[in-house]
Amino acid sequence: MLKIIGTRLNQGMRTTPWPKKPVTLAASYRGLPRLNDQCDAAIIGQCAEQCPQQAIDAAAKTIDLGRCVFCGDCAGDFVRFTNDFRLGCAARSDLITAGDLPDLASRAKEQWRKLFGRSLQIRQVSAGGCNACEADTNVLGTPFFDLSRFGIDFVASPRHADALHVTGPISKNMKSALLDTYAAMPEPKAVIAAGCCAISGGPFYGSEEIIGDLNSLIPVDLYIPGCPPHPMSTLHALVTFFKGRAER
Amino acid sequence: MADFLQIENGQALPLAAVPTIGLARFARLIRDFTQSGGAIVQFFAHQEQARPNCHRLYAVTRGSGLFALATEVDGDFPSLTLAAGAKFAMFEREIAEQYGIKPTGHPWLKPLRRHDRDYEYFTVKGEGVHEVGVGPVHAGIIEPGHFRFQCAGEEVLHLEIRLGYQHRGLERLFTTAPRGRLPIIAESIAGDTAIGHSLCFCQAIEAMAGIEVDAAASSARVIALELERLANHVGDLGALSGDVAFAPPAAYFGRIRGEFLNLLLLMSGNRFGKSLVRPGGVGQALGPMQFDAILEKIAELRPQLKQVCDLLFTAHTVTARFERAGLVNREIAERLGLVGPCARASGLEYDAREFFPSECYATLPGNVLGLTQGDVLSRALVRRDEIFHSLNLVETLAQAAADCQAAADWRACSPAPEHLVVTVNEGWRGEISHCLITDAAGRIARYKIKDPSFHNWMGLAMALRGQGISDFPLCNKSFNLSYCGFDL
Ligand code: SF4
Numbered sequence: 001m002l003k004i005i006g007t008r009l010n011q012g013m014r015t016t017p018w019p020k021k022p023v024t025l026a027a028s029y030r031g032l033p034r035l036n037d038q039c040d041a042a043i044i045g046q047c048a049e050q051c052p053q054q055a056i057d058a059a060a061k062t063i064d065l066g067r068c069v070f071c072g073d074c075a076g077d078f079v080r081f082t083n084d085f086r087l088g089c090a091a092r093s094d095l096i097t098a099g100d101l102p103d104l105a106s107r108a109k110e111q112w113r114k115l116f117g118r119s120l121q122i123r124q125v126s127a128g129g130c131n132a133c134e135a136d137t138n139v140l141g142t143p144f145f146d147l148s149r150f151g152i153d154f155v156a157s158p159r160h161a162d163a164l165h166v167t168g169p170i171s172k173n174m175k176s177a178l179l180d181t182y183a184a185m186p187e188p189k190a191v192i193a194a195g196c197c198a199i200s201g202g203p204f205y206g207s208e209e210i211i212g213d214l215n216s217l218i219p220v221d222l223y224i225p226g227c228p229p230h231p232m233s234t235l236h237a238l239v240t241f242f243k244g245r246a247e248r
Numbered sequence: 249m250a251d252f253l254q255i256e257n258g259q260a261l262p263l264a265a266v267p268t269i270g271l272a273r274f275a276r277l278i279r280d281f282t283q284s285g286g287a288i289v290q291f292f293a294h295q296e297q298a299r300p301n302c303h304r305l306y307a308v309t310r311g312s313g314l315f316a317l318a319t320e321v322d323g324d325f326p327s328l329t330l331a332a333g334a335k336f337a338m339f340e341r342e343i344a345e346q347y348g349i350k351p352t353g354h355p356w357l358k359p360l361r362r363h364d365r366d367y368e369y370f371t372v373k374g375e376g377v378h379e380v381g382v383g384p385v386h387a388g389i390i391e392p393g394h395f396r397f398q399c400a401g402e403e404v405l406h407l408e409i410r411l412g413y414q415h416r417g418l419e420r421l422f423t424t425a426p427r428g429r430l431p432i433i434a435e436s437i438a439g440d441t442a443i444g445h446s447l448c449f450c451q452a453i454e455a456m457a458g459i460e461v462d463a464a465a466s467s468a469r470v471i472a473l474e475l476e477r478l479a480n481h482v483g484d485l486g487a488l489s490g491d492v493a494f495a496p497p498a499a500y501f502g503r504i505r506g507e508f509l510n511l512l513l514l515m516s517g518n519r520f521g522k523s524l525v526r527p528g529g530v531g532q533a534l535g536p537m538q539f540d541a542i543l544e545k546i547a548e549l550r551p552q553l554k555q556v557c558d559l560l561f562t563a564h565t566v567t568a569r570f571e572r573a574g575l576v577n578r579e580i581a582e583r584l585g586l587v588g589p590c591a592r593a594s595g596l597e598y599d600a601r602e603f604f605p606s607e608c609y610a611t612l613p614g615n616v617l618g619l620t621q622g623d624v625l626s627r628a629l630v631r632r633d634e635i636f637h638s639l640n641l642v643e644t645l646a647q648a649a650a651d652c653q654a655a656a657d658w659r660a661c662s663p664a665p666e667h668l669v670v671t672v673n674e675g676w677r678g679e680i681s682h683c684l685i686t687d688a689a690g691r692i693a694r695y696k697i698k699d700p701s702f703h704n705w706m707g708l709a710m711a712l713r714g715q716g717i718s719d720f721p722l723c724n725k726s727f728n729l730s731y732c733g734f735d736l
């Protein structure tokens with residue numbers, strides 16, 4: 001017992017100060033990209049051509065954050081990655097951006113804020129993918145991120161869930177289990193597509209073994225880009241979208 | 249033995265150099281080799297475009313060296329699982345599923361990843377025997393898989409694990425996707441092993457195209473692989489602690505795991521180290537900014553890890569639950585061909601870093617095995633020992649690290665035509681191996697991926713025999729296997 005107390009004192013309190021204080025992620029982290037529309041067209045063209053995810057539209061000078069894996073290959077004159085982790089969006093089209101995302105808080109439906117603003121129960125379904133998305137969702141339960149202080153919890157049964165959080169490109173082999181889970185949830189229910197896999201197939205696009213777009217199966221309400229999304233991106237998106245607070 | 253060709257880890261060789269012998273002799277040699285302690289690294293089929301009716305079976309085996317051997321079959325072939333044992337079971341099921349050629353006499357020939365065919369579970373009948381099914385969607389935030397327990401009361405008589413839910417068609421994707429996508433796909437085979445699988449992929453490309461990696465970049469790759477091991481081993485100890493309801497270490501280990509992920513983030517811009525390893529070296533420049541921060545963190549975390557390990561392993565309530573739970577003795581581990589910490593916990597000494605060192609591992613000291621009684625406690629202690637060993641490796645390398653530049657664009661490289669390369673690395677779960685075969689134009693004709701979980705899932709099933717079903721989460725965590733790495 002003494003050992004437990006001693007270790008406790010030694011380890012201290014480690015929860016992130018967010019949202020009371022803004023947090024800054026390491027400069028190396030590639031978050032929201034800012035695009036330079038003055039950039040030389042040849043460079044833009046090269047970025048678009050070399051992007052492994054076909055995420056860059058050279059003519060429109062935009063990046064599709066729903067396809068991007070944030071590999072950093074395009075970083076340079078045209079694309080500059082900031083360490084801004086606030087990437088959640090309420091519409092698929094919002095993810096196609098030159099660097100300014102719409103304010104997520106104002107996109108949250110009034111009805112959900114009322115229903116889920118104080119308590120949100122989420123059922124997670126992993127459907128294909130590489131498991132990094134799941135791992136970085138799981139950490140929200142650690143004392144550092146401490147998701148439950150916001151009244152948000154991941155639950156075991158779809159019957160208890162208000163929202164469905166889906167990761168992975170929806171392998172064909174997971175399609176029916178995913179749809180069954182969705183069907184088992186009571187109305188009203190929100191759907192979250194997390195990671196570029198669930199949004200566009202991610203690194204696996206073009207494979208015959210995946211569906212590749214959650215929205216083609218069930219209507220998605222919240223998109224969280226990333227490969228995987230940083231835990232702060234998920235935390236920010238959940239709290240902002242369902243609580244309607246404009247968090248830093 | 250004379251027929252086998254000894255090969256080097258990560259060295260490309262002409263396909264024609266791989267001895268191709270008659271099926272009967274092939275089967276006999278492989279059987280003899282594996283029955284005297286040899287293990288299988290790869291066993292797969294390849295169908296050459298020019299000869300649609302012929303399948304070549306490639307076997308890569310390991311003893312004190314790596315060996316390759318091939319044969320040709322024009323249809324079904326006698327099962328090696330039947331002739332030589334369980335090590336072959338998964339490999340043969342894979343061959344049957346991928347190419348439609350059957351290993352005749354295979355005692356357990358069922359679909360492996362595909363769900364569009366009938367699947368019959370093994371059932372036990374008798375008074376008081378009942379069945380428990382779990383998954384594919386589990387209670388927590390975990391990957392999908394289906395577990396079917398045959399129980400008598402609380403006791404598990406048999407556990408059957410059905411996977412494939414994460415199947416994304418990766419091996420095929422490697423042969424069809426444009427080159428620029430391949431590193432991205434490789435690091436997404438299993439995200440928690442992004443570095444390990446990327447290394448296998450990049451070493452294969454480098455060997456095929458004769459791309460040199462300088463010493464600084466190679467050392468940075470090893471640092472990354474060890475950080476990946478640290479993050480996962482630390483996370484596993486936390487999860488094990490959580491599973492026996494000892495909350496403090498679970499919380500501390502969970503937080504410390506995050507610190508290692510953040511070091512990978514510092515090196516690569518991604519918490520799993522994605523985009524760090526690229527053919528030719530590393531994806532971005534690294535220097536004192538990264539290496540000094542790593543050294544500082546290690547100095548800070550080592551005493552913390554000591555303290556929390558001490559807290560966990562001196563708690564009698566914990567060791568009482570860990571001890572003798574989920575036993576896999578050495579003989580069974582050997583027969584199933586287990587790899588990695590789970591195999592070492594059962595007394596099998598194999599560690600690819602020592603046996604077939606890639607990168608700069610040959611210059612680094614190996615780890616010494618501690619407790620090897622094959623239970624949850626041993627699997628936890630092996631991880632603890634590997635944590636401190638890895639801390640030392642990272643520290644040694646970071647102290648001596650030199651600046652490295654981002655690797656040059658590799659996409660225009662020309663891989664040797666009609667060659668084969670096998671790469672092997674010791675990931676945190678054990679031996680990862682990729683095999684790349686090129687066609688006459690130097691394109692990827694066959695890409696074979698093997699995650700250590702491919703060997704080890706059967707180990708988990710065996711560990712559950714005779715256990716209380718309530719011990720499943722604990723046993724499962726002590727293996728912590730990859731679904732996506734298996735499902736590909
Ligand atoms: S960071 Fe995104 S947009 Fe840029 S090259 Fe990589 S995938 Fe494409």
Ligand code: SF4
Nearest residue numbers: 129130133195197228
């Ligand atoms: S989005 Fe990226 S991290 Fe998430 S499951 Fe897909 S490949 Fe893995």
